[in-house]
Amino acid sequence: MEISVIIPLFNAEKYIQQCLYSLLNQTIINNIEILVIDDHGTDKSVEIVNSIRNNHEFGSHILMYETPQNSGAWAARNLGISKAKGKWIAFVDADDWCEVSMYESLLKRAELYDADFAFCYAQKEFANGKTKKLSQPIIPNGRVSKETRKLLLTSGVAYFWTGLYNKEFLIENNILFPKGKFSEDSYFWWHVVSCCKSISFVNELGYHYRIQQNSVSNIPDPDKHSKKQSMYNSLITMLKINNLYDDYKEELDYLYIKKGLLIPILIYTINSPSFESNIVHSMISDSQKIGISLCNSYLQNDYKSKILLSLSKYTPKLLRFFLHLIVKKDPF
Numbered sequence: 001m002e003i004s005v006i007i008p009l010f011n012a013e014k015y016i017q018q019c020l021y022s023l024l025n026q027t028i029i030n031n032i033e034i035l036v037i038d039d040h041g042t043d044k045s046v047e048i049v050n051s052i053r054n055n056h057e058f059g060s061h062i063l064m065y066e067t068p069q070n071s072g073a074w075a076a077r078n079l080g081i082s083k084a085k086g087k088w089i090a091f092v093d094a095d096d097w098c099e100v101s102m103y104e105s106l107l108k109r110a111e112l113y114d115a116d117f118a119f120c121y122a123q124k125e126f127a128n129g130k131t132k133k134l135s136q137p138i139i140p141n142g143r144v145s146k147e148t149r150k151l152l153l154t155s156g157v158a159y160f161w162t163g164l165y166n167k168e169f170l171i172e173n174n175i176l177f178p179k180g181k182f183s184e185d186s187y188f189w190w191h192v193v194s195c196c197k198s199i200s201f202v203n204e205l206g207y208h209y210r211i212q213q214n215s216v217s218n219i220p221d222p223d224k225h226s227k228k229q230s231m232y233n234s235l236i237t238m239l240k241i242n243n244l245y246d247d248y249k250e251e252l253d254y255l256y257i258k259k260g261l262l263i264p265i266l267i268y269t270i271n272s273p274s275f276e277s278n279i280v281h282s283m284i285s286d287s288q289k290i291g292i293s294l295c296n297s298y299l300q301n302d303y304k305s306k307i308l309l310s311l312s313k314y315t316p317k318l319l320r321f322f323l324h325l326i327v328k329k330d331p332f
């Protein structure tokens with residue numbers, strides 16, 4: 001098996017059949033193993049998987065493992081990495097599906113450029129039938145230049161399930177998913193981007209990302225803002241320890257400001273019924289404690305982020321007023 005596809009499984013009985021069929025129908029299914037990691041849900045997901053294993057022509061390509069107890073997708077994915085036999089590793093969520101040629105296209109391009117990872121486009125799938133293509137910058141294939149890494153860090157988005165990752169590369173750089181249910185996938189993706197030496201991009205739609213209102217990330221959590229910021233704090237700290245920060249400080253600080261500071265501030269500002277300005281000020285202070293500079297050159301051309309940061313620093317109550325006029329629910 002050249003490719004190991006890892007699927008965390010938790011209460012996905014409505015969608016797991018479509019997900020698995022999209023993998024079993026892959027044009028290179030003979031080169032793929034599918035690792036389904038049972039994270040101890042309460043519905044009939046496991047029974048559906050076992051039925052497909054027993055009855056589908058390629059059912060033997062599905063391997064079942066389970067976490068010791070319900071732990072979250074991060075633990076299931078890490079267990080899958082430890083069990084994977086393929087040279088390449090991919091991740092699929094149990095409620096999503098793939099184009100049948102996705103992994104053939106990724107594998108060909110990854111091998112052509114001896115890449116540490118390859119990725120393609122994805123598309124959001126809404127319950128009302130509408131779709132939205134998820135954007136990514138088009139990057140050159142091959143050895144990663146300083147300009148390419150800067151482009152990814154400042155304009156890329158952490159759609160980690162569009163990727164095919166060289167397992168040896170992940171192990172050598174100790175790239176795993178950190179414990180958490182918010183932004184752990186972003187942590188993984190940005191660790192990959194910071195470490196990779198060669199990359200390949202397939203300019204094709206490969207992955208379908210289903211939008212669900214009851215997904216784990218959409219379940220109300222009063223500490224969501226602090227957990228997201230904490231994950232990005234951990235990312236920056238890890239990159240510093242591994243000497244991956246200094247050469248790209250400006251880009252990584254900008255990434256942190258957008259994803260690890262402003263989004264958590266917006267989440268808190270939108271969701272908190274007992275809003276306090278000092279909480280916003282504390283979040284800004286926490287970012288500076290880990291060395292993030294808010295005087296960032298990329299902000300000069302990012303007027304939206306620049307305005308949001310300014311409102312957060314000086315008039316957070318005014319920010320809350322404006323947000324409640326234009327935002328009806330947490331979009332993050």
